[in-house]
Amino acid sequence: MTRAPRTSQLVVIVAPLVAVLLLGGVVAVTRAGGSTAPAGPRALGPGAVTVTIDVEHSRFRPEVLRVRPHTDVRFVIVNHDPIGHEFIVGGPEVHARHANGHEPYHPRVPGEVTIPAGERASTPYGFDAPGPVEFACHLPGHYQYGMHGTVVVTPVSR
8 A cells, every 4th residue: 555645755856846947947038038127237338229118017117227328218118008107217306397297298308208008109318427317107196106117327337
């Protein structure tokens, strides 16, 4: 008569197998270039670059980007949500202005764009000085929900 393995025996047998499968999946995604954000400390630029930002469930993905000084980014924002959003990038004064006055539509101003539901839009923005620069959606309740991110302008390392 054979007995069913005990739970502790199953854990000893199954845990290493699960770890190997998970590690294999991570390696496969990494080799396939599965990341949309710059990996690790790698920064984009300088010069002209295009970055795609996806909006899903009222969140920006990626939430953090890294660029070098003197990088001109063309942001392409793809709105997968059934509601409209805005994409505002700039210094604190820009975000203060938008947080206090909700503009339903943004004219062609670098760093400011309206993205209707299910559509895509683009806006350019130049990054020169090292430091963080915020991007956000300031429509009512969106920022508070977590719809914001950061572009980190990294100094050139020598």
